[in-house]
Amino acid sequence: MPEETQHQFDHARRAGFGPSDDIRQQRAQGALVKEEVAPAPGAATEPIWMALGYEAVRQVMGDHVRFSNQRRFRAQAIRGGSKHRPQEMSGHLMDYDQPEHTRLRKMLTPEFTVRRIQRLKPVTEQIAERCLDAMERAGQPADLVDLYASPISGAVLCELLGVPRDDRREFLVKHQWQLEQDRSRKDRAAAQAYTSGYLRALVKRQRKDPDEGFIGQLIRDHGDNFDDEELLGICGLMVLAGLDNVTGMISLGVLALLEHPDQLAVFLADPEKNVDRVVDELLRFLSVAHAPTPRTAVEDVVVAGQLVKAGEEIVCSIPMANRDPALGPDVDRFDVNRDPLPHIAFGHGIHHCIGAALGRMELRTAYLALWRRFPDLRLAVPAADVPHKTNSIAYGLEHLPVAW
Amino acid sequence: MVEVRVDPEICAASGMCKLLVPAVFDQSEEDGTVLLTDPVPPADLEAKVRTAALRCPAGAIAVHEMETDAS
Ligand code: HEM
Numbered sequence: 006m007p008e009e010t011q012h013q014f015d016h017a018r019r020a021g022f023g024p025s026d027d028i029r030q031q032r033a034q035g036a037l038v039k040e041e042v043a044p045a046p047g048a049a050t051e052p053i054w055m056a057l058g059y060e061a062v063r064q065v066m067g068d069h070v071r072f073s074n075q076r077r078f079r080a081q082a083i084r085g086g087s088k089h090r091p092q093e094m095s096g097h098l099m100d101y102d103q104p105e106h107t108r109l110r111k112m113l114t115p116e117f118t119v120r121r122i123q124r125l126k127p128v129t130e131q132i133a134e135r136c137l138d139a140m141e142r143a144g145q146p147a148d149l150v151d152l153y154a155s156p157i158s159g160a161v162l163c164e165l166l167g168v169p170r171d172d173r174r175e176f177l178v179k180h181q182w183q184l185e186q187d188r189s190r191k192d193r194a195a196a197q198a199y200t201s202g203y204l205r206a207l208v209k210r211q212r213k214d215p216d217e218g219f220i221g222q223l224i225r226d227h228g229d230n231f232d233d234e235e236l237l238g239i240c241g242l243m244v245l246a247g248l249d250n251v252t253g254m255i256s257l258g259v260l261a262l263l264e265h266p267d268q269l270a271v272f273l274a275d276p277e278k279n280v281d282r283v284v285d286e287l288l289r290f291l292s293v294a295h296a297p298t299p300r301t302a303v304e305d306v307v308v309a310g311q312l313v314k315a316g317e318e319i320v321c322s323i324p325m326a327n328r329d330p331a332l333g334p335d336v337d338r339f340d341v342n343r344d345p346l347p348h349i350a351f352g353h354g355i356h357h358c359i360g361a362a363l364g365r366m367e368l369r370t371a372y373l374a375l376w377r378r379f380p381d382l383r384l385a386v387p388a389a390d391v392p393h394k395t396n397s398i399a400y401g402l403e404h405l406p407v408a409w
Numbered sequence: 410m411v412e413v414r415v416d417p418e419i420c421a422a423s424g425m426c427k428l429l430v431p432a433v434f435d436q437s438e439e440d441g442t443v444l445l446t447d448p449v450p451p452a453d454l455e456a457k458v459r460t461a462a463l464r465c466p467a468g469a470i471a472v473h474e475m476e477t478d479a480s
């Protein structure tokens with residue numbers, strides 16, 4: 006990540022498993038509210054819209070014609086299409102608008118279908134079992150984030166990209182460093198150079214000798230349509246989008262189940278049969294992705310009765326949308342018995358998470374394997390002492406000490 | 410009875426419909442877009458099919474009431 010780009014994660018606004026009280030109070034003012042936000046610490050504030058209601062969020066995310074994802078080059082986005090995509094943004098699907106987005110996404114989708122993802126299931130199961138072995142060796146209490154949630158999302162992503170086992174630890178550690186805002190600029194820049202250099206070499210290797218994995222398959226099917234920068238960007242995006250969300254869902258999901266023994270009992274009554282429902286309800290209840298890429302209005306648009314002017318930005322709150330009473334009864338309750346609600350934990354519209362089937366498979370595997378090995382899993386500290394993680398792309402836990 | 414229609418042209422290939430109602434929806438091996446395996450699903454799947462239509466991130470699924478002789 007170039008040094009000058011900093012993630013702004015002050016939109017986390019969480020309390021426990023749900024949205025914070027202040028964002029809920031804001032919702033009382035309307036489904037779409039205007040806020041003053043400083044783009045950088047100390048800078049003058051700019052108005053930004055927050056979409057907090059389910060219908061408003063679906064409207065904004067579902068309308069890729071009038072809302073652009075190219076926030077990074079706002080001016081061009083308004084004038085329609087950008088000529089100057091910065092090199093480091095090449096391949097970053099999330100920042101593409103139509104028709105560029107469709108071109109890229111159509112080539113990537115076949116690698117992420119429900120069927121294709123099944124290919125990764127056996128290896129995901131092995132990874133989970135290996136993590137459980139390591140937990141047993143480490144002894145109780147063990148940190149479920151460090152020993153289970155994070156190694157699973159990391160190893161599966163490396164399987165997807167084709168990062169060999171020996172290289173994984175260093176690759177993942179360096180990736181983590183580059184995101185940690187409290188680390189020195191120099192360390193972060195060095196970590197950034199390492200990971201992008203690593204991916205560059207990986208892409209070069211696959212160009213020469215494509216294997217069965219995701220990159221190899223892309224090169225075989227569409228090699229002539231991608232340049233190396235774009236392939237590199239795609240890999241980088243998968244790393245950014247495919248780790249924290251999954252790690253957060255595994256760790257927070259386990260905590261949610263432990264804190265709702267009645268729901269855990271329903272799950273464990275017939276794990277194989279119930280796991281898909283459990284995963285779906287956890288995705289909604291936890292909504293770990295705080296917000297999608299901010300959307301910029303391309304023309305004046307009315308949302309929830311308010312006029313959003315061309316050029317203004319909207320941040321959509323996924324956790325708020327997924328707990329909107331419009332969605333169903335008792336939405337603040339975690340209820341694995343309910344029929345799946347039309348939630349938007351994976352987004353909505355053309356940028357709907359391309360890794361949704363992969364993510365679901367990882368979660369399913371992780372919850373099943375954990376309780377198979379440790380049927381009496383319990384928290385090793387009071388729930389109030391479990392540190393939540395709010396400084397990252399997705400909501401999650403810093404640590405989750407468990408015993409069994 | 411309901412009749413389901415899908416529009417592969419606007420489908421975003423999310424696979425959501427197939428996950429929700431595998432008896433009715435499938436995904437093309439080639440580009441991941443939606444395939445309809447049962448355009449007139451049995452009554453007990455109607456509610457699920459409606460959820461799938463709501464959930465479809467691309468709005469590519471339509472559910473139509475079918476005329477019935479009885480009513
Ligand atoms: C279970 C955990 C996950 C959650 C909750 C999640 C959530 C999301 C959300 C909300 C978006 C929409 C962003 C937007 O509209 O701006 C998104 C997009 C995306 N996700 Fe995920 N995601 C998860 C797992 C993954 C995985 C495992 C991968 C890949 C390895 C992945 C790759 C992507 C990519 C590439 C996009 C951009 C798609 C596009 O712009 O067309 N995600 N995700």
Ligand code: HEM
Nearest residue numbers: 006007010011012013016077093245246294295296297398
């Ligand atoms: C699914 C969740 C998200 C993913 C995968 C994601 C991914 C990315 C990526 C790949 C970049 C480009 C980094 C670079 O090349 O330097 C980026 C930049 C950025 N993101 Fe996110 N992001 C997510 C959520 C958010 C959210 C919720 C916000 C804030 C509301 C946000 C704000 C930003 C900002 C401000 C930048 C820097 C943009 C600039 O410098 O103009 N991101 N993000």
Ligand code: SF4
Nearest residue numbers: 420421423424426465
């Ligand atoms: S849910 Fe909609 S977008 Fe996803 S595969 Fe089915 S029809 Fe296509």
